[in-house]
Amino acid sequence: MSDSFTSLPVLPGNDWPDFQPGWVWLAGAGPGDPGLLTLHALNALRQADVVVYDALVQDAILAWAPQAEHIYAGKRGGKPSAKQRDISLHLVELARAGKRVLRLKGGDPFVFGRGGEEGQTLVQHGIPIRIIPGISAGIGGLAYAGIPVTHRDVNQSVTFVTGHDQTGDTPSSLNWQAIADGAQVLVIYMGMKHVDRIAKALLDAGRDPDEPAAVVTSATTPDQHVLETTLGTMAVDIANAGLKPPSILCIGRSVLMRQTLDWQAIAQGLEPRNVDPLGRGRPAEAS
Known part of the structure; x- marks a missing residue:
């Protein structure tokens, strides 16, 4: 992959899925570091027409989808945010308009991320979906x-x-x-x-x-x-x-x-504070 987040990384050879118009892919962006994004999520970013993203998705990740419209749909506790119903129905609307819609969520979409709710809404409205897991925080x-x-x-x-x-x-x-x-x-x-x-x-x-x-x-x-x-x-x-x-x-x-x-x-060159913090009294490789 490229050393620069501003240039597009090259996917290794593989039979990558084709992102079809009218589909919504629900993907996890990982906990923050762009390097923890999965290759399937990167493939989705490269093909999406619209990326609907959450608050914790890094700008460096969004930069890998320069061809797409970026729509913020973050929900943060105690701060003004879109209602979940509105987010879910907006995904339906975008898909029905023939867009390739990437719903990009921090961490994993199915771990306290409302991915199950959004996926169910899409299926109930006849929208085809793909689930791309992510590394949970x-x-x-x-x-x-x-x-x-x-x-x-x-x-x-x-x-x-x-x-x-x-x-x-x-x-x-x-x-x-x-x-x-x-x-x-x-x-x-x-x-x-x-x-x-x-x-x-x-x-x-x-x-x-x-x-x-x-x-x-x-x-x-x-x-x-x-x-x-x-x-x-x-x-x-x-x-x-x-x-x-x-x-x-x-x-x-x-x-x-x-x-x-x-x-x-x-x-950074610092020594470990304690190589036996659990007090086992024997090397870690000893069972």
Whole structure:
């Protein structure tokens, strides 16, 4: 691919799908870094007539579709944004006009991204669709911070939840007691606004206040910031640090692995802070 985001990268040889007029492709743009875009999404960008994009899609990614009309349809908590119904029906309208419509969403379209709702609306209106998965921020964003969401010495499961529902409040359908009891590692999307309530719910349910936690803001971008903290002090530490969304919260002992796996710090010449943060007392390759 090209070294410049302003010039068009060349796709490697493959039988790439042809983007037909009247279709809508729902694609994930990844968590931010343009290099985390999939080749299928790049192929879509190269062919689209219209790109309907979300708030977290980088300009460098949109630059790969210079032939297309770019329509902003971002939804950010607490800020004026288009209604979901209007966005979905606009996709229908564009497709019926014979456009090749790329609906480009941050992360993965089916992970807290309303991709299922939009896809269902399109199908119900007779619009053909294609789904292009993307790297979710809850996995890719944490990986950029040096935090693996699974580690065999820590967890055999990981729980993903959203920090707010359609009303903008903490989801009333979540059983925080069950989450506190069963989530070995907990990853929370869009949880910054209600972090105090979320932390209190987990603590009230018996979660350890000293449990390691991390907050990753603007993950995978040049503005990425990582705060290492604990569940008990997370809300106060976020406020004191002045952190702002977008963010991913991670709660669990896998956060300790950042002491070893902070690869961005290593790339800057810094030594790992602790090569055995889980206290295994033996080399990582030893089972």
